[in-house]
Amino acid sequence: MYNIAIVGATGVVGKKMLEVLKTHNFPINNLKLFASEKSVGKKIHFDGKEILVDIVRENSFIDTDFVFCSADSSVSKIIGPSVRNAHSILIDDGNAFRMDSDVPLIVPEVNSQDVDWHKGIVSIPNCTTTPLVMVLHALKGFSNIDRVNVSTYQAVSGAGAQAVKELEDQIKKIASNQKPINDVFPHQIAMNVIPQVDSFEKNGYTKEEMKIVNETKKIMHDEELLISATCTRVPTIVGHCESVNVTFSDEVDLEKIILILEKQQGIIVRDKTDFNNYPTPLNSTLDDNVYVGRIRKDLSNKKGLLFWLVADNLMKGAATNAVQIAETIIERNKVSY
Numbered sequence: 001m002y003n004i005a006i007v008g009a010t011g012v013v014g015k016k017m018l019e020v021l022k023t024h025n026f027p028i029n030n031l032k033l034f035a036s037e038k039s040v041g042k043k044i045h046f047d048g049k050e051i052l053v054d055i056v057r058e059n060s061f062i063d064t065d066f067v068f069c070s071a072d073s074s075v076s077k078i079i080g081p082s083v084r085n086a087h088s089i090l091i092d093d094g095n096a097f098r099m100d101s102d103v104p105l106i107v108p109e110v111n112s113q114d115v116d117w118h119k120g121i122v123s124i125p126n127c128t129t130t131p132l133v134m135v136l137h138a139l140k141g142f143s144n145i146d147r148v149n150v151s152t153y154q155a156v157s158g159a160g161a162q163a164v165k166e167l168e169d170q171i172k173k174i175a176s177n178q179k180p181i182n183d184v185f186p187h188q189i190a191m192n193v194i195p196q197v198d199s200f201e202k203n204g205y206t207k208e209e210m211k212i213v214n215e216t217k218k219i220m221h222d223e224e225l226l227i228s229a230t231c232t233r234v235p236t237i238v239g240h241c242e243s244v245n246v247t248f249s250d251e252v253d254l255e256k257i258i259l260i261l262e263k264q265q266g267i268i269v270r271d272k273t274d275f276n277n278y279p280t281p282l283n284s285t286l287d288d289n290v291y292v293g294r295i296r297k298d299l300s301n302k303k304g305l306l307f308w309l310v311a312d313n314l315m316k317g318a319a320t321n322a323v324q325i326a327e328t329i330i331e332r333n334k335v336s337y
């Protein structure tokens with residue numbers, strides 16, 4: 001049994017983390033919940049107990065085994081050293097440490113062995129990278145991957161609780177003929193699609209797009225992989241979608257590829273176009289799977305494949321992956337370091 005802390009327990013990922021810990025039957029001895037000052041004293045029910053939310057204090061992690069952080073990167077950077085000093089393990093949902101050379105970036109189905117070299121901090125990838133690498137990893141069972149080009153259609157919950165509220169408020173304002181207000185996103189998101197997730201880099205890509213590029217290479221141990229991305233925000237609440245174009249070293253064999261995907265743990269093929277059956281955010285969320293559909297040959301390239309995927313950004317994209325990392329650390333006997 002393990003002592004657990006969740007930092008950011010009142011956010012969209014933190015709340016999902018509580019659900020996933022429960023459904024995974026994670027062996028919890030003691031659970032501490034932390035958030036910002038404004039949430040101190042809030043009561044959260046877990047497993048028949050009422051837990052009071054607190055702010056992180058000097059000795060908060062002294063007796064914890066795992067600290068799940070789903071707060072801003074600035075919070076992760078502050079708590080990282082104290083988690084390490086307490087010989088606890090930080091499993092971090094944010095961007096603070098993902099590309100650090102001494103921090104494993106883990107999707108257990110792809111690179112579980114990388115937890116072996118953790119030094120007290122393990123990161124989960126961005127919520128668009130995780131489902132993408134799961135499918136790319138499976139596709140490597142067909143042929144070497146030379147090139148990947150991905151466009152994303154990301155739900156507002158990927159930007160946190162305030163972003164969900166912003167979309168809901170805008171829909172209500174539009175319905176009552178009032179002018180919608182935008183604070184979280186750079187433009188109105190209701191009735192719109194915004195080709196910007198996070199801020200822009202000098203190379204014309206957004207930080208979110210570069211996260212997909214850099215994180216995919218790190219997780220797949222393939223610095224030479226040719227990959228580029230376009231990320232968009234769409235007015236859905238949960239479920240990130242991705243349209244993916246992969247180029248293999250060999251000519252595409254659709255039957256073989258579909259068999260490989262169907263056999264992969266955590267991937268569900270939903271691809272019956274005769275019945276208009278393919279993944280959408282409404283039919284392919286609220287569980288831990290990555291759904292793949294619209295699988296077809298690239299008409300412009302015999303070695304090219306096109307497909308569409310959907311995954312729940314709060315579950316496999318965040319909370320589930322974090323809990324699975326803790327489970328992997330336990331399985332591989334790496335809780336002590």
Ligand SMILES: NC(=O)c1ccc[n+]([C@@H]2O[C@H](COP(=O)([O-])OP(=O)(O)OC[C@H]3O[C@@H](n4cnc5c(N)ncnc54)[C@H](OP(=O)(O)O)[C@@H]3O)[C@@H](O)[C@H]2O)c1
Nearest residue numbers: 008010011012013035036039070071093094158160161318
């Ligand atoms: N949303 C996703 O799909 C997703 C997916 C993968 C990774 N992530 C990452 O997960 C993290 C959380 O995202 P989210 O979407 O859950 O955001 P969110 O809904 O805005 O939640 C943020 C949480 O952080 C807490 N917090 C704020 N300041 C704090 C402080 N100084 N000390 C402790 N806690 C503090 C907030 O507490 P209050 O309620 O008291 O303000 C809240 O619980 C981010 O790093 C994000 O990049 C998110």
